[in-house]
Amino acid sequence: MFAIPSALWPVVYFGVTIAVTAVIGWLASLAIWGLMRQSNPQVTAAAQRLGLIVVWLVGIVIAVQELGVAVDVLLVVIALLGAAAIVALRQPLENFGAKYFTDVYSPFKVGDTVRVGDLAGKVIEVNAMTTVLLTEDDLLVALPNARVLREPVVNLTPLAWKELTVPITLPGSIDLPAFESDMVKALAKIRTRLDRRYPPLFTTKSRSPQSSDLVLTLMVRRPEDREPVLAEANLRLTEVMERTRGSGSRGTVPSEPVEHPS
Amino acid sequence: MEPLTVLLNTQTPLLQFLPEDEGRTAHWEIEPDFAKLEEGTDFEFSPGGVTRMVYPLAKRLIAEGLWKEVHWVALNPKAPETVRLQPGITLHNVNIDPSRMRGYGKTKEAIWTTVHGLSEPTLSRDLFWTDDYGEYTFYNRTTAELIRGLDHQHDFDLFYVHDFQQLPIGHMIGSLKPKIFRWHIPFDPAHVPEPWRPLLETFFNAYDVVVVSSESYRDALKRFGHRGRVERVYPYVDPEEYHRPAPAEVETLAEAHGIDPSDTVVLVVARMDPAKGQDRAIEAIARLAPRFPTLKLVLVGNGSFSSSPGGVGLSKGSLWRRHLEKRAESLGVADRVVLTGHVSQSELDGLYERCAFTVLPSSYEGFGLVVVESWLHHKPAIVSDRAGVAELVRDGENGLLFGPDDPASLAQKMQRLLRDRGPLRERLGESGFRTARVCTLETAVKTESRLLGRVLEA
Structure with missing residues (x-):
């Protein structure tokens, strides 16, 4: 039977740890998605990214330890560099972080x-x-x-209290016309909570083969409807995104520029 | 100005591709070279504005070096994806699933009837909250996505969008480049349901300029609250496309349609649609028939692209035709009414030549180019005062006007021309011929060039 030389065992442990990290990262991402179904999809995506970074940082440190490398010094250096960066860039980081929250909230x-x-x-x-x-x-x-x-x-904008703007980032795998059509239908189900003069409106901010940035504008009927409508809209968004991956029809944007027929 | 690369968008396609009988594959489905396809066998030009106005304008502006290249996107489910029509003009056809097409068709039909005042505004106030509106959105977004993809490849200088069905396109493509929207149908704020206003405003405001067909629509759009620029450009035709056939040819054609040499022909050229008001003309004929035994009404036209099997597939055209046939029967004038269906341009020329005068009986009409066609044949026209072209008609000078809500009014005006033995008809026809100059391709090229210049310089 094939026996692994003892010198190679740390490498095997390293590989196994990386593989386990990948699985845990994937599970954590799924768990975050499940827990945040009613949140804005952009916030959910950011939380998933953050969760993945944390899992991978821990996983890599453990894996490196398996190779017999002392990580104490490495950890201290990372922590000191992080602290120095936070002190030096406190204000820009504060503004940068605030931009993220002002965008959404x-x-x-x-x-x-x-x-x-x-x-x-x-x-x-x-x-x-x-x-x-x-x-x-x-x-x-x-x-x-x-x-x-x-x-x-x-x-001070008139009717501003009615307006809910929901930023949406769609991966390129989602068929945008089908997504928008299904969202229009889904949101019509809660029309009694919305101002009938303002049907759901999608505005494209940017578009590339990889992703689309849109803004969904909704106008609520009553101020107290803002929060439940936002939660419902986010829930519908997640559902419709899942449903509309990959469906298509002639006329959708080519994923790569194609040659003009001569 | 550098020659422009232009994106044209209409709902109705320029070409309709013809199906093969008995479920066999149509020639156009297997022949990639458009030059090898034949008009009449493999495809035909769509009747109406796209062929009469948009296409000649594009050809002329390319010939004059103002436009370099045109990419024309239209709804055309049964057609090749791309057709290289001629140097400089490429057609791109949008196809959507038939189940979605139904919802799209119902929505645009509801918009159309509402804007034309043919349905109570309250009935369609929640139109934009229906599943059908979701399909309307699907069609427009599919089109907008194709346009964005083409823009990525060809870097257009200008987006020129036609037809009310396409109104959301300007908002959806979201480009900062100049965008012009041409609204071809009537516009009366009284017909727009209150809940539609904010959405329509958003869509209109996505364009740099909205072009309408009459001064009255321009004023109406301003009254509606539109903040952007509105220009009036009269619709137009190319007089070169109209010919006066020889008398023998005319008589042969008339005979083929059951018109006797002694008949006095009143001609209505309009697609089969309730808004076109052919029933009014039949009722007027019924009133006049006892006094004018040789009077005959000829109705030319069939359903629109929306009614065609290759298009949206609505049955509006055939239903309206049956209604007209029954109406003529019930009024006892079935033998006085001829429904020709679609006719070729040369047949149409012949029928214009053969008629005594024409009638545009529409309850509402964006413009009414058939009146201009009538004038180009030196024939007088009796025009509904709710047609855009009515603002070019001076009653008794270059045509006659009537109110479509007054059943007796049309019969009175027809009687006036029927009793006339020559001078009035001739005077109105000649004066109309002179008026037609403001609606020719020649005039349009100048007007559109100025408009494009202003939009691009702004």
Whole structure:
């Protein structure tokens, strides 16, 4: 019978640990998806990514240990570098992180007129660091995103309280027309909670063969409907995304540019 | 201005490909070279605006070096995916599943009847919350995705979208490049259900310019609250396409359709559709028949692309034709009414030549190019005052106007022309011929070039 030389056992353990890490990562990702079905799909995807990073970090450290390498020093160096980076980049990181949360949870979007503290203006840009306002005096004001997240924001746009904007990232494997059509039908089921003058509206922000960034705009009938409608919309999103993977019809965008017939 | 690469989008395709009998494979399905296909056997040009207006304009602008290349996307389920029609013009056909096509067809039909004032606005107020609207969205998104893919390959300078069915396309493609939308049907804010307004505004505002067919629609769109630019461009035809056949040819053609040499022919050219109001013309004939024993009404036209088996597959056209036949029978004038169905251009020329005058009896009509056709044949036209072309008609000078809601009005105007022995008909016909100049391809090329220049420079 074939016997593994004892010198190779650490390599085998290393390989097994990596394989087990991959399986645990996959299971963790599934568990997060299951637990966050009512959350925004972008938040779910971010949580899945974060979960995977944590699992892989732990898995790699354990695997490296199996090879007989002392990881104590490595861990200390990683921790110190991380702490130094956080201290040095505290403010940009704060703004960068805040941008993520304002995108998903702040009740305003580009085009709205808002007041933040003593500043008021039309939101013309939300970038990684700042939210840019155009004031009535034609002045540009850049507000750090962390401030926008920290301070009360008053949205002065008419009917802004009705509006729910749901950012959606669809992988390229999903047939966009079928997805949108099914979502329109699914959301019509909760139309009594929505303002009948505003059917669900999908706006394409960017499109590539790999993915599509869309925004779904919904208008609720009553202020207290915002939260349940958002949860229901997210639930429907997840369901419809699962259902519409890979269906298609003639007329969908080619995944790769094709030659023009001569 | 550099020659433009243009994306054209219409619902109705330029070409309709003909099926083979007995379930055999049609020639076009196995022959990749379009040049080897034959008109009349393998395909035919769709009747109506795409062939009369859009195609000649594209050809002319390419010939004049203003457009370099045109990619034309249209709904065409039974057709090759791509057809290289001629140098510079490529057709791209959209196909969707028949089950989705039904929902799409029902939605666009509901929009059409509502906008034409043919159904109560309250009946369709929840249209955009139905499953059928989901299919309408599917069709438009499928089209928009094809357009985006083509834009990726060809980097268009301009998107030119026609037909009310395609209104969401501008919003869906989301490109920052110039977008023009041509609204061909009537526009009256009173017919638009209140709950439709915000969505229609969003869709209209996605375009740089909305083009309508009359001054009244331009004013109406502004009253509706549209903030963007609205331009009026009269629809047009190419007079070169119209010929005056020899008298012998005309008589042979008339005989083939059961028209006697002594008959006084009133001609209605319109597709089979309740909005076209052919029933009004039949009722007017019934009123006049006892006094004018040689009077005959000729109805030319069949269903639209939507009614065709290769298109959306709605049965509206054939149902309306049966209704008209029954109406004529019930009024005792079945022998005075001839329904020709679709006729070729040369036959149509012959029927224009043979008629005494034409009638446009529509309850609402985006424009009414058949009136211009009538004028090009020096024939007077009696025109519904709810047609876009009515703003070019000065009653008693270059045509006659009537109110489609007044049953006696059309008969009175017809009687006026029937009693006339020549001078009035001739005067109206000649004056109409002069008016037709504002609706010719020549005029349109100048107007559209100016419009494109303004849009691109803006």
